Amino acid sequence: MSYESNQNGTGLEQQLAGLDLSAKKESAPGSNPRVYVPPHLRNQPSGGNSSAKPEYQERGPSQRGGDRGGYKGGERRDDYRGGRREYESQNGDRDNYRGDNYNSRGGNSNYRGRDSDDRRSYHNNNSSGGGQNRWSDRGANRDAGAPPPTNTRWSGYSKGGSGQPQDWSTLLPRDEQLEYELFGIGNTGINFNKYEDIPVEASGDDIPECINSFDDIQMTEIITNNIALARYDKPTPVQKYAIPVIISGRDVMACAQTGSGKTAAFLVPILNQMYERGPLPTPPAGRGYPSRKKVFPLGLVLAPTRELATQIYDEAKKFAYRSQLRPCVVYGGSNVGDQMRDLDRGCHLLVATPGRLVDMLERGKIGLANCRFLVLDEADRMLDMGFEPQIRCIVQENGMPRTGDRQTLMFSATFPKEIQLLAKEFQRNL
Numbered sequence: 001m002s003y004e005s006n007q008n009g010t011g012l013e014q015q016l017a018g019l020d021l022s023a024k025k026e027s028a029p030g031s032n033p034r035v036y037v038p039p040h041l042r043n044q045p046s047g048g049n050s051s052a053k054p055e056y057q058e059r060g061p062s063q064r065g066g067d068r069g070g071y072k073g074g075e076r077r078d079d080y081r082g083g084r085r086e087y088e089s090q091n092g093d094r095d096n097y098r099g100d101n102y103n104s105r106g107g108n109s110n111y112r113g114r115d116s117d118d119r120r121s122y123h124n125n126n127s128s129g130g131g132q133n134r135w136s137d138r139g140a141n142r143d144a145g146a147p148p149p150t151n152t153r154w155s156g157y158s159k160g161g162s163g164q165p166q167d168w169s170t171l172l173p174r175d176e177q178l179e180y181e182l183f184g185i186g187n188t189g190i191n192f193n194k195y196e197d198i199p200v201e202a203s204g205d206d207i208p209e210c211i212n213s214f215d216d217i218q219m220t221e222i223i224t225n226n227i228a229l230a231r232y233d234k235p236t237p238v239q240k241y242a243i244p245v246i247i248s249g250r251d252v253m254a255c256a257q258t259g260s261g262k263t264a265a266f267l268v269p270i271l272n273q274m275y276e277r278g279p280l281p282t283p284p285a286g287r288g289y290p291s292r293k294k295v296f297p298l299g300l301v302l303a304p305t306r307e308l309a310t311q312i313y314d315e316a317k318k319f320a321y322r323s324q325l326r327p328c329v330v331y332g333g334s335n336v337g338d339q340m341r342d343l344d345r346g347c348h349l350l351v352a353t354p355g356r357l358v359d360m361l362e363r364g365k366i367g368l369a370n371c372r373f374l375v376l377d378e379a380d381r382m383l384d385m386g387f388e389p390q391i392r393c394i395v396q397e398n399g400m401p402r403t404g405d406r407q408t409l410m411f412s413a414t415f416p417k418e419i420q421l422l423a424k425e426f427q428r429n430l
């Protein structure tokens, strides 16, 4: 899938382009909208456990498709160069680079969110996945009427433990104070309506249709609830195209400018899949810390700077609200001991700068064997900053599931040769 770039705004300009590099033939998500059924209730005889009825309503018949804007379904574009920003040259600890000269996320809120009490309502303090937890085989468990988008990379996944799969798909109770801290700070001031007519080009075989509303695709109540709390009325262009493609389990290479809403474009579909599947069993610890002190995140987001990593983490906390999923962030220039203590409280989604993550991997504090989602955010910038060796070490030398066994999403403002080569190596079906 490729989104053709186009500058057409004053003020905050946006260009986006994306490329889905896989060619999996799956039907479009949401093309047969039905009542959402949480995974643990699927394949049950009717009249089953009525106390656990899903809350989703029947959806209207025409919630998908419609005006696809500038979608052209054309060829992949390798020549995208627009909108390059100037970065300050990097010296010393690159992980500590704060991007002062980099206007990241225009209009972002003043929410800081790393105070200790911000985390008090993250309920799952185990390291990622307990012995009895498992990700269910969605292919096998989905009933005949369940919605089509599915990530089949997990089919045949051997279930560990003997208990029931842990249900991560239900909303946990409200925490008004936390809710206020996460969401109660008004909107971003960005007028995304201005981006409505941006032409988007997507390429790839049988790519799912874009969505025009968050209601066009069935997602867990945790995600829909948090989208509403965040006051995301409608998806931005990159979200319209990326969310259904990612939910269908495909790898994506997307070119999108800062402030285009790309963080939610990958967090929403990734976290939704995590909620549907629940946690994985803890693998053997290997070197370093014993299993109980080592964390095995289900997803990893690599970002070039501490500032960006923190922003992604803040956004992840919003979409993790009222769930059992606990996001964490690690970056250079900050106390390693504090970050390791935070990891001890559980880490299902890890946002990291490359240098600090390599440090934690070398210490044996983090294992990547359960990592089924990998995001490289601002991939071009990470390469510009010289992080390629660390990225390769993380992706290729630390037990992360191979290409095809994980979902790999790359976001980049530009698409130079080096990024294309990295995408070819890290992504499926290129």
Ligand SMILES: Nc1ncnc2c1ncn2[C@@H]1O[C@H](COP(=O)(O)OP(=O)(O)OP(=O)(O)O)[C@@H](O)[C@H]1O
Residues within 6 Å of the ligand: 103, 104, 105, 106, 107, 108, 109, 188, 190, 192, 231, 232, 233, 234, 235, 236, 239, 256, 257, 258, 259, 260, 261, 262, 263, 264, 308, 311
């Ligand atoms: N659909 C939406 N509706 C309203 N606001 C949104 C939507 N999507 C994202 N936002 C908000 O817009 C702002 C910019 O989005 P975001 O930070 O995700 O962009 P980005 O492309 O990831 O930027 P950056 O490159 O700085 O990370 C954020 O404050 C985010 O909460």
